[in-house]
Amino acid sequence: MSHELPKAYDPSIIEERWAKYWVQERLFDVPTPEDTSDKSKKFTMLLPPPNVTGRLHMGHMLNQTEMDILTRWHRMRGETAVWVPGTDHAGIATQMMVERQLASKGKNRRDLGRDAFIERVWEWKGVYGGAILDQMRRLGASVDWSREYFTMDERLSVAVKECFVRLWEQGLIYRGAYIVNWDPAIQTAVSDLEVEHEERVGKIYHVRYPLADGTGSIVVATTRPETMLGDVAVAVNPTDERYTAVIGKLVKLPLSGVNGGPEREIPILADDWAKPEFGTGAVKVTPAHDPNDFAIGQRHGLPNLSILDEMANVALPGSPYNGMERYAAREKIIEDLRAQELLVDVKDHTLSIGLSQRTGVVIEPRLSQQWFIKIQPLADRAIEAVDKGYIHFTPDQYRKTYEEWMKNIHDWCISRQLWWGHRIPAWHCAKCAEITVARDTPSACGKCGSSELAQETDVLDTWFSSGLLPFTAFGWPGKAGSNGLTPDLAAFYPTELLVTGFDILFFWVARMVMLGSHFMLDVPMPDGSKRTLKDAVPFREVYIHALVRDAERQKMSKTKGNVIDPIEVVTKYGTDAVRFTLASMASPGTDIAFNESRTEGYRAFANKIWNAARFLFMQIDRAKEAGYKAAMPSSGLVPELPAETPLETRWIFGRLHAVTREVDKALTDYRFDEAAAAVYQFFWGEFCDWYLELVKLRLEFGEGVEHNPITALTLASLVAAFEAALRLLSPFMPFLTEELWHALYEGNAPAKSIALTRYPQPEDFAADEASVAAMTTLQELIVTVRALRKELGVPEKEAAPIQLHAESRVVALVDANRDMLLRMARVSEVEFSVAALSGGNARSTTSFDVAIIYERQIDVAAERDRLTKELAKLDKGLSAAKKQLGNETFMAKAPAHIVEGLRKQAAETIMLRDKALAALEALPSA
Incomplete structure (x- = not known):
């Protein structure tokens, strides 16, 4: 690969090529190490397995961008970085997809039979199931593809079966008839977590239940009159004086005798669940169709009468309502109650309706035989793991959310009435x-x-198998008769980090903690010692990332039409620009308002770096033509800097020292936004806008120009700084940096990929605080002169002399770097002034006064207005500082460095105020 780069940066040309290269070369595959004693040098992470039915959305893109940045960063720090990919068989979603295909041909799964249907699902998976992983490959995710799994693979299926059997043998799995959330559309139970609640305005119906002894009636309030066909009692509160006299009596169940059938009589009982303030204070009890009623039935030994089938149709042979859909039955029942003068009242009532996440239909509470895990023993250990600090949450608020949920957890219904899944x-x-x-x-x-x-x-809930992944993905339970410790478990368990969204904190995160902490306690440590809870947890850290919203901070939804397709944005701007956009906005606990204008800006950032590379390569080629031998980088090492090294070279390495420290800290704290901002500011603001311009002062390769050691040193430093900056940027923009890094080495790179090189560390560069401070002063002077030139209307190409008043340190600095001022601020000469400078052509800072010598009529009124505003601003700042410094409570508690900083700031503000006041007084009167 040569130094030749196309003039224009085009991500579409380079990204697909490098994505294929990384996979074909298996660059990120990690063999299982034989020595597992030193785990301080490993970084293991599991990809939250996307559904096999899925396509990439912005949530995936954010999640995978953050995971890839971290994995590349840890890998480049010399750690054994393993990012394990896989997909989830997604029982409900996948079965729905295949059933839709069948329905389009006028068939259903029962026409095929179970075995043929499952075979059809496997065929579907073979054709469509790898789409999201193919998208990951194209977007450059640096996962270990040799470890890719699918939750229905034979190896993982054996592990799932083993877990189920062990839990059964331990008495932690049982089967029983309980109320579950039933989805009538797909005819299966779903968990509480798969139900979304929505406020809707419904009705509350007051229905008269006649007393069996003919002495009157009791009015019952209900929101679901269709279930009254399954009533077995009426409940009132024992403290409700309105009903004390009727407790223990029987009532006739309305409509139970329709079509000439016998009327059922049911008891009135006392139970604290009945609330005097709700409706009439009397409620119907239907244990087979309401979880609270089921609990009442358990307390009072009531029978369970199911009157709705799997599709939520009335199932009462002989009844006129038999076979009717639940809401149609409701309308007919209301009509019949009204006809019999048993409907007392109908009122509007706000209800919380449970909707299935999977299909959107209204959930039907239903009594059915299901399989459950006794969750409390597992939950107690999972709570302990977090309480003792074996698992940390970022942001910390999710630790409290997790613990609150775990302390109020119910037994987990793990059975699903599906065909696709682990039977x-x-x-x-x-x-x-x-x-x-x-x-x-x-x-x-x-x-x-x-x-x-x-x-x-029945099959198992998909989250059961995915909850086992942190250890089953690494080979548990191993060969029959083994202790469960496989080489991969010894090397990589527990994993270091889980990056995921809040929406699966309970679905997946909590269940992984429970199951990992339970099963892995029985697996010995690599040295044969007994494993404790600290090493049984599935991961050490959990980072919960935010939601990606649209530019107006609205949640994306197909209904609103504001869903952003990441592939479309990537096609338009390039993967690197989209990644950098997400990283730059990813702050713990803060949602991302994705805006394409920012992506366009980061596309320009990539283009800026591309042009910087073209400039650098041009200098390397010129140096070669001029006979310079040491133009190419030497494994990214910084050249030795002799005493005569120019300031800008010392400064750029001093800044590299600081920015690498800043990026390391930011990524350690999951502050992707701060890390991205630091890299952006360094590469664009300091390297491109300042350093590249300054080195032009030293790079002279023209004819007749003698070989100069400073020129050679400058070029070597420029190359080393650029190469280090590429490595610094690489986790954020892997494609661009890979292309430019290989081009820099002209096909003789020291590694197969920049991703396999050393991430820049602070110790790689001299801190050199003196050079950084000196350069900061010069930059402030140059920026001030540039702004003043603009105000005074100095033609852009015309150089102008300046006067400078400053302390001796600054005078010496400016005198030694006149060439820098001349180039960067178009200064023709510098005159040093003993006296302070003021007037319309002068500006003051805490370090210097500077004036441009340029003939221009000053607008006295405008200058007086500017200085007056500046004085007001300085007075306000000084007043605030004095208020804090005069606050005895604050001064007693504030750290010494804070107080000292305030005093310094106040002194500087006083100095600037005095200068502004002097300049104002020096203006001619109107």
Whole structure:
């Protein structure tokens, strides 16, 4: 690869090429190390597995950008960095996709049968399932593709089965009839976390239930009259004096005798759940269709009567409502109640409606046989892991959210009424109804010996298998009969970090902590010692990133039409620009308002670096033609700097020392925004805008120009600084930096990728605070002169003399660097003044007074207005400083360096105020 670069930066040309190169060369594959004793040099992270049905969205892009930045950074710091990718089989979502395909052909899964349907799903996965990982490859994610997994792979399926069986053997899994959240569209239970609640205006119906003894009636309030067909009682509060006399009596259930059937009579009972202030104070009890009613039924020994089927249609053979859809049944029941004069009142009522995340339909609470995990023993250990600091959350607010949820957690319903997923390894005996849970298909019932066994039709909740990934992805449980410790577990468990969004804190994060802390306690440490909770946790750190919103800070949704497709933005601006946009806005706890104008700005940033490279390569080529031998970098090492090294060269390495320290701290604290800002300011603001202009003073390669050691040193320093800046930027903009780094070395790079080189560290560069301070003063002078030239209307190409009044240190500095002033501020000469300078052509700072000698009629009124405003600003600042310095409480508590800083600031403000006042008084009167 040569120094030749196209004139224009075009990311579309370079990005696909490098993305393929990284994968083909397997640059980020990490073999399992034999020596696992030193874990301080490892960085392991799991990709939150996207659904196999998925396509990349901005949330994925943010998540993967942050993970990739961290992985590349740790890798370049010399750590064994392993980022493990994979996809989740997404039981509900995938089954829905394939069922839609079948429906388009007029078929359903039952037409195919279970085995044929599952085969069809695998076919679908083979065609469409790798789309999101292909997008990751194209976007350059530096994952270890050799470790890619799919949660339905044979190896992981064996591990899932093993976990289920062990939990059953430990008495932590049970099967029972409980109220679950039922999705009628896909006909399966879903977890509490998969239900979204929405406020809607509904109705509350007051219905008269006649007393069986004919002495009157009781009016019941309900929001779901269609379920009254399953009522088994009416509940009132024991303290409600309105109903004390009727407790224990029976009422006739309205409509139960429709079509000539017998009327059912149900009891009135006392229960604290009934609230006197709700409705009429009397509520119907339908244990099979409401979780609170189910609890009442458990307390009072009531029967459970299910009256809705899997599709939420009424299932009461012989009833006129049989087969009716639940809301159609509601309308018919209201009509019949009104006809029988049993409907007392209907009022508007605000309801919290549960909607299925998967399908959007209204959830139906339903009594069904499900499999559950006794969660509390696992939750207690997961709480302890965080309380003892074995797992840290960033931002810390999520630790409190996590602990609050864990302390109020319910048993976890892990069964789903699907065909696609890990089928529960349990067999039901047709003869004695015994359940046999086993790793392998049993030949006979363990209780009665019957061979009439049928496997459970339910599958496991997808989050059960994904909750095991931190250890199953690394080979647990190993070979049969082993202690579970595989070479990968010994090397890489626990992982160092999990980067994820808040939306799966409970779905996935909490469950990984519970399951990892439970199962890994039984796996010994690599040295054979017993593992404690500290090393059983699945990760040490959890970083919760924010949401990506649109430019108006609205949450993206298809309904609003404000969804941003990251692939479209990448195609327009390039991957690096999109990554840098997300990184520059990624601050812990703060949502990102994504705006393409910023991406356009970072596209310009990439172009700026591209042009800087072209300038540098041009200088290298000129140097070669002039016979300079030491023009190329030497593995990125900084050349030795002799005493006569120019200030700008000492300064740029001093700034590299500071910025590398700043970036390291920012990434350690997950302040991607601060890290990106530091790199941006250094590369554009200091390297490109200042250093490249200043080195032009030293780079003379023309004919007749003798070889100059300062020229050689400047070029070597320029190359070294640029190469270091590329490495500094590499985790943020991997494609651009890879292209320019290889071009710099002309095909003879010291590594296969810049990603495999050393990340710049503070100790690589001399701090040189004196040079940085000196350069800062010169920059302030140059910027002040530039601004003053503009105010005075000095033609841009015309050089002008200046006068300078300053202390001896600044005078000496300026005198030694006149060439810098001449070039950067178009100064023709410098005259030093003993007296302070004032007037319309002068400006003052705390370090100097400077005036431009230029003939121009001063607008006295405008100058007086400017100085008056400046005085007001300085007076305000001085007043605030005096107020703080005069506050005894503040002065007693404030750290010494804060007080000293305030005193210094006040002194400088007084000096500037005096100068502004003198300049104002020196103006001619109107």
